[in-house]
Structures are given as C-alpha cells and as structure tokens.
Amino acid sequence: MKKYLFVLLVNTIFFTFSACNNDKESTNVETVSLKQKLPSTTIEILSEKEIIDFIDTWRNVYNTHTFENYIKFYDPVNFKGIKRTFEGKRNVYDFIGWKENKINEFARFSPEVIVENIMIKYINVDGKSKVNFIQKWISYKTSYADEGEKSMIIKKVKGEILIESEELLYSKKLYDYFGGC
Secondary structure, three states, rough: EEEEEEEEEOOOEEEEEEEEEOOOOOEEEEOOOOOOOOOOOOOOOOHHHHHHHHHHHHHHHHHHHHHHHHHHHHHOOEEEEEEOOOOOOOOEEEEEHHHHHHHHHHHHHOOOOEEEEEEEEEEOOOOOOEEEEEEEEEEEOOOEEEEEEEEEEEEEEOOOOEEEEEEOOOEEEOOOOOOOO
16 A cells, blocks of 8 residues: 655645555655745735825826726736726626726726825735725716725735725716716
C-alpha cells in the first residue's frame, strides 16, 4: 500500500512520499522535498492619498469617454455593480453586464461626472477600502442630469488599484441643471 502526504506551507510546497509494503522485513520509505513559489495574490495596503488620487483619476478618465481606459479600473473577476435611477429602479451587474451597459451609456449619453464630498469609510479592512462620494452625472448630449451618493470598494493588487464593487446608493434628478427640464 502506498501513502502520500502533502503539506502546504506559506509560499513553499513540501511533500513526503512513503512507499510501504506489508512485508515486515523490508520497509522502503522515500522523502522528497520541493521548494516552489506559489503565485502571489496578496492585496496591498492603500493610503488615504492613493484612494483620493484614484477617485480623481477615475473621474478624469470617465470624462474623456475613453472606454478602453475606463473599464481597466474594474476587477474583471470579482466586480459587482448596482445602479439606481431616480425612479427607484435598481439594476445589478457583474463585470460583463457592467461593461455592456457602460459601452451603451458612453455612446448614447457621452456623460460627465462631477465628484464631491469624498468620504473614506474604511481603509485596508480585509485588503479592501471603501470610499463614498456624491456624484453628479451629466449628459449635455441629452440635457439630463442626476445626482446621488456612490460607494466603491477598491483594492490594490500588484500595484494596480481596482474597483471590486460600485453602488449608486440613491439617485435624484437635477431638474434645474439645464434650466428646469
């Protein structure tokens, strides 16, 4: 009967292979040790300045309507987005749904965002940071504007800050933004 024992230690794999037979006179035991680096998925620590700068960069890229650059801010594996309309409708998206929605939004509305009152809710809790802010969303193309509180959960992995979740907590139409429309 052969026995295999695998022991996983931090960033190193060691294993022991034991070959035993039922014959009491001969017991053959072989031990092999391998060191192997495991892929690092360590989430890095963010500073308050990095968070503020990230939100400012996200806003600037959003306002250029360069979709290819905008979508790079989002975690393609773990992202979850929630949008609310001023009518109370709630839409939930994964990364693919968010991407499709934003492609349409950029083409149809050419929106711009204004970010105000940035509030860092927490920093580096389980590798993530939460930031809220007031967002004004404006489409000069369609003469529509709304405002609401946005919440983002962000993380830094391999030097890159990514949005893991984004939620518009509420939305209200700005009727007077374009002269009472």
